Amino acid sequence: MKTSKRKIDHIKICLQEEVESGYTGLEDVMLIHEAIPDLDFSEIDCSTRFLNKKLSFPFLIASMTGGHEETARINENLAIAVEETGIGMGVGSQRAALEEKSVVETFTVVRDKAPNAFIYANIGAPQIIKEPEIADKVVEMVEADAIAIHLNYLQEAIQNEGDKTAKGCFEAIREVCKSVKVPVIVKETGAGISREIAIKLKEAKVSAVDVGGKGGTSFSLVEAYRSEDEVLRDVGFDFADWGIPTAFSIVDCADILPTIATGGIRNGLDIAKSIALGAELASSALPFLAPAQRGATAVKRQILRFLTGFKTAMFLTGCRTPEELRRKPLFITGKIADWLRFRGIDLKAFSEGRR
Ligand SMILES: Cc1cc2nc3c(=O)[nH]c(=O)nc-3n(C[C@H](O)[C@H](O)[C@H](O)COP(=O)(O)O)c2cc1C
Numbered sequence: 001m002k003t004s005k006r007k008i009d010h011i012k013i014c015l016q017e018e019v020e021s022g023y024t025g026l027e028d029v030m031l032i033h034e035a036i037p038d039l040d041f042s043e044i045d046c047s048t049r050f051l052n053k054k055l056s057f058p059f060l061i062a063s064m065t066g067g068h069e070e071t072a073r074i075n076e077n078l079a080i081a082v083e084e085t086g087i088g089m090g091v092g093s094q095r096a097a098l099e100e101k102s103v104v105e106t107f108t109v110v111r112d113k114a115p116n117a118f119i120y121a122n123i124g125a126p127q128i129i130k131e132p133e134i135a136d137k138v139v140e141m142v143e144a145d146a147i148a149i150h151l152n153y154l155q156e157a158i159q160n161e162g163d164k165t166a167k168g169c170f171e172a173i174r175e176v177c178k179s180v181k182v183p184v185i186v187k188e189t190g191a192g193i194s195r196e197i198a199i200k201l202k203e204a205k206v207s208a209v210d211v212g213g214k215g216g217t218s219f220s221l222v223e224a225y226r227s228e229d230e231v232l233r234d235v236g237f238d239f240a241d242w243g244i245p246t247a248f249s250i251v252d253c254a255d256i257l258p259t260i261a262t263g264g265i266r267n268g269l270d271i272a273k274s275i276a277l278g279a280e281l282a283s284s285a286l287p288f289l290a291p292a293q294r295g296a297t298a299v300k301r302q303i304l305r306f307l308t309g310f311k312t313a314m315f316l317t318g319c320r321t322p323e324e325l326r327r328k329p330l331f332i333t334g335k336i337a338d339w340l341r342f343r344g345i346d347l348k349a350f351s352e353g354r355r
Pocket residue numbers: 010011014062063064065091092093122148150187188189190212215216217262263264265283284285286287289
């Protein structure tokens with residue numbers, strides 16, 4: 001099946017079916033309410049810097065699309081909205097544009113409409129293993145500020161036509177880090193990144209990880225809905241809940257590499273909890289898909305909801321900057337507390353706000 005056709009199937013399924021696995025671990029994390037915060041709402045400065053670029057608040061729209069003529073409008077609407085609100089976004093996998101010249105514009109529209117925003121290019125690990133040089137091509141195509149190499153082996157495993165080549169992946173990533181002109185982000189797509197993998201990625205000279213943890217969109221479910229193979233469909237549903245929940249992955253990675261929290265981030269409070277756990281930024285995909293089909297105004301409204309929620313959490317915890325949020329005490333319970341103990345991470349560091 002052509003990559004472009006698969007891309008449009010994914011969008012339809014994500015809009016029509018229940019594709020979220022649930023439980024990110026953020027449910028077990030509580031920011032402690034300050035009934036009298038020591039600041040005025042107007043003093044709060046949510047802005048931050050990430051990989052040398054300023055963002056109005058620590059948030060990106062995660063990679064989704066491009067690669068089929070019908071997706072150009074989605075990318076255009078996302079790009080207009082991120083430019084006007086001062087955040088950033090990733091384009092979807094650019095593999096289709098390497099295979100078919102006719103869809104290049106579905107990606108280049110992003111830089112056209114967002115000349116100043118933080119934009120990251122996107123390509124899959126199996127493609128990089130085969131041909132590390134394509135990293136330069138995808139960066140040039142969208143004049144990107146960074147490149148994300150995505151890891152989606154769960155999805156590939158459930159796809160009949162999936163590319164299950166993983167050997168040589170670290171070497172290929174190391175190669176790209178040496179040769180490409182922009183910072184490299186390694187990005188999971190819903191199954192999380194563990195501490196062990198983050199350490200190896202740091203050794204390969206990666207600049208940041210996007211944990212893409214479990215709890216939001218599950219590509220195992222997306223592929224199960226798409227599958228014409230009965231066995232793979234069943235296995236796709238069996239693995240709906242597979243992966244490291246987003247919050248677990250944040251605490252695993254955040255002291256190793258700059259960390260983007262993705263996977264089930266559904267509002268500004270989720271962003272605030274992620275930052276408090278140690279992430280630099282958060283990003284989110286699915287909640288922006290339906291608004292992007294409607295238009296740039298609908299995307300801007302959704303961004304505003306995330307920003308206002310984030311600012312509200314900062315106000316109610318008495319934080320002027322995202323940096324201050326990182327030093328606030330957190331009440332951590334449930335499965336993520338078990339995970340911290342399992343990892344030998346001191347829970348007290350979180351309860352006393354000294355991380
Ligand atoms: C429709 C759709 C298409 C996606 N396509 C890509 C892609 O091409 N490349 C990629 O790295 N991630 C892709 N993702 C994964 C997201 O970037 C993100 O990691 C994942 O959806 C988890 O975030 P969420 O729970 O907020 O949706 C896609 C997600 C959606 C919903």
